[in-house]
Amino acid sequence: MQNQRIVIVGAGHAAVQLVASLRQEGHAGEILLVGDEPGLPYQRPPLSKGFMKDGDADRLALRPASFYEKNAITRLDGVRVTAVDRAERVLTTADGERIGYDQLVLATGARNVRPPIEGADHASVVELRTLAHAEDIRKRLARARRAIVVGGGFIGLEFAAMAEAAGVATVVLEAGARLMARAVSPAISERFLSLHRAAGTTIRLDAAAARIEAPGGGAPDRVTLADGEVLEGDVVLVATGVRPNVELAQAAGLAVDNGIVVDGQLATADPAISAIGDCASVPGPLGTHMRLESVQAATDQARHLARRLQHGASEAFEAVPWFWSDQGDAKLQIAGLTTAADAWQPVGEDVVIGLRSGRLISVETINQPGPHMAARKLLAAAEPVSAAELAAADWDLRALAKERQGAAGPARPEAARTAP
Amino acid sequence: MTKIVYVATDGSRTEVEARDGDSVMRTALANDVEGIVGECGGSMMCATCHVIVDEAWAEKVGPRSDGEEDLLDGAATEPRPTSRLSCQITVRPELDGLVVHLPEAQM
Numbered sequence: 001m002q003n004q005r006i007v008i009v010g011a012g013h014a015a016v017q018l019v020a021s022l023r024q025e026g027h028a029g030e031i032l033l034v035g036d037e038p039g040l041p042y043q044r045p046p047l048s049k050g051f052m053k054d055g056d057a058d059r060l061a062l063r064p065a066s067f068y069e070k071n072a073i074t075r076l077d078g079v080r081v082t083a084v085d086r087a088e089r090v091l092t093t094a095d096g097e098r099i100g101y102d103q104l105v106l107a108t109g110a111r112n113v114r115p116p117i118e119g120a121d122h123a124s125v126v127e128l129r130t131l132a133h134a135e136d137i138r139k140r141l142a143r144a145r146r147a148i149v150v151g152g153g154f155i156g157l158e159f160a161a162m163a164e165a166a167g168v169a170t171v172v173l174e175a176g177a178r179l180m181a182r183a184v185s186p187a188i189s190e191r192f193l194s195l196h197r198a199a200g201t202t203i204r205l206d207a208a209a210a211r212i213e214a215p216g217g218g219a220p221d222r223v224t225l226a227d228g229e230v231l232e233g234d235v236v237l238v239a240t241g242v243r244p245n246v247e248l249a250q251a252a253g254l255a256v257d258n259g260i261v262v263d264g265q266l267a268t269a270d271p272a273i274s275a276i277g278d279c280a281s282v283p284g285p286l287g288t289h290m291r292l293e294s295v296q297a298a299t300d301q302a303r304h305l306a307r308r309l310q311h312g313a314s315e316a317f318e319a320v321p322w323f324w325s326d327q328g329d330a331k332l333q334i335a336g337l338t339t340a341a342d343a344w345q346p347v348g349e350d351v352v353i354g355l356r357s358g359r360l361i362s363v364e365t366i367n368q369p370g371p372h373m374a375a376r377k378l379l380a381a382a383e384p385v386s387a388a389e390l391a392a393a394d395w396d397l398r399a400l401a402k403e404r405q406g407a408a409g410p411a412r413p414e415a416a417r418t419a420p
Numbered sequence: 421m422t423k424i425v426y427v428a429t430d431g432s433r434t435e436v437e438a439r440d441g442d443s444v445m446r447t448a449l450a451n452d453v454e455g456i457v458g459e460c461g462g463s464m465m466c467a468t469c470h471v472i473v474d475e476a477w478a479e480k481v482g483p484r485s486d487g488e489e490d491l492l493d494g495a496a497t498e499p500r501p502t503s504r505l506s507c508q509i510t511v512r513p514e515l516d517g518l519v520v521h522l523p524e525a526q527m
Contacts, residue, residue: 295459331463
């Protein structure tokens with residue numbers, strides 16, 4: 001595949017890691033990076049965190065312009081791809097331009113869901129996914145006294161923590177019974193509920209927004225709840241999750257099921273087309289396909305795909321998922337698959353260990369980087385960690401990780417095996 | 421501009437001009453220095469920007485920040501006494517000529 005032309009649609013974390021890894025793996029052929037946003041590819045996580053505070057867009061760039069020049073990456077920004085002709089191996093852009101490929105990688109990401117709430121698509125209602133959104137929100141917040149957030153997930157809560165800290169009285173409306181229910185254990189939901197309330201944020205659970213009105217002309221926006229109560233705010237953020245950008249793949253006849261379906265090699269049924277990142281539905285550790293919206297999944301998949309494109313198929317993609325969320329002073333870190341747990345073991349207030357069929361499957365920590373790092377090592381180990389083993393170690397993840405490392409002998413297990 | 425020197429495990433040196441105020445991690449990424457990943461973007465959430473500060477510079481660079489110890493403990497390469505997360509070292513004029521050694525692995 002040495003001199004193949006590789007075209008990547010999308011320019012987020014997955015895409016940029018892929019181009020970097022392709023060159024590191026020795027790919028000498030052409031690489032085109034086609035993104036629909038303007039400017040240099042940037043990091044998304046800080047948009048709802050540090051960027052809200054400092055507004056420094058320069059620090060967001062994943063790599064400087066010189067990186068793309070030095071590595072001979074052709075970067076097309078502000079270009080939207082509208083169709084894939086698989087027979088001809090040609091893309092068509094919104095401007096009618098045609099781009100040929102030998103290998104196509106779809107890293108099209110996801111976009112925010114607009115929930116079925118009357119008025120949620122009003123131009124005055126803000127959403128947060130792109131740098132443009134974040135810049136708009138910063139401007140609006142500077143003049144705001146009250147903010148309303150529809151959705152108690154990661155983005156909504158990170159935003160709420162920033163807004164509240166900036167002196168904007170913030171109300172979070174969560175339609176479900178607990179915060180971040182899609183991704184964390186009940187104990188962690190509960191803990192963050194207290195942390196946000198202690199910081200002054202108003203959190204309303206089981207509070208479904210029914211209608212959003214933005215009369216304009218200096219009048220506040222209004223959110224009407226399902227029970228008829230009306231709240232007023234100067235900024236209304238709708239943050240109710242994302243859905244994968246699969247339209248291009250779907251129109252090209254590729255399988256789509258909550259994401260672009262790929263195999264363990266991250267390939268679609270078309271050997272010339274792969275998919276990575278938020279848009280890709282990848283075989284997971286539980287034997288089902290899953291989509292992971294995280295920097296880690298994006299970059300680990302990118303590295304795996306770069307190796308396959310350059311050196312051919314090897315073992316199937318496998319990586320311990322991990323994720324983080326900064327909410328005020330609380331750094332939440334998640335290792336493994338919390339949603340797959342069938343039992344939870346809290347260890348103090350800031351660590352929750354998830355078990356599935358009596359084996360370690362996830363660890364959630366708050367401001368506990370040591371146990372988080374230990375959890376990642378334990379979850380990556382070939383030998384699963386049993387609940388009995390954890391209990392014997394008094395649920396101390398660090399001690400157990402050290403003990404197991406000690407038992408394996410020196411840092412390199414293969415060396416240990418060949419030693420007399 | 422402040423000069424930072426990255427030394428790979430094979431002894432090869434990469435000298436770059438860094439912007440004061442940037443971290444030693446961002447400087448490496450900006451200059452395409454292989455061997456520093458910086459997966460979490462400098463949020464102190466991973467340990468993929470591990471460097472070993474050259475002994476001669478250890479004092480000037482200063483001690484580890486809060487929480488850095490725990491992350492280094494989980495780094496892919498066993499930390500050494502002068503190991504730091506390079507996202508936590510801010511480039512400043514008195515670090516002109518700083519030498520950091522890259523570990524065998526970051527992940």
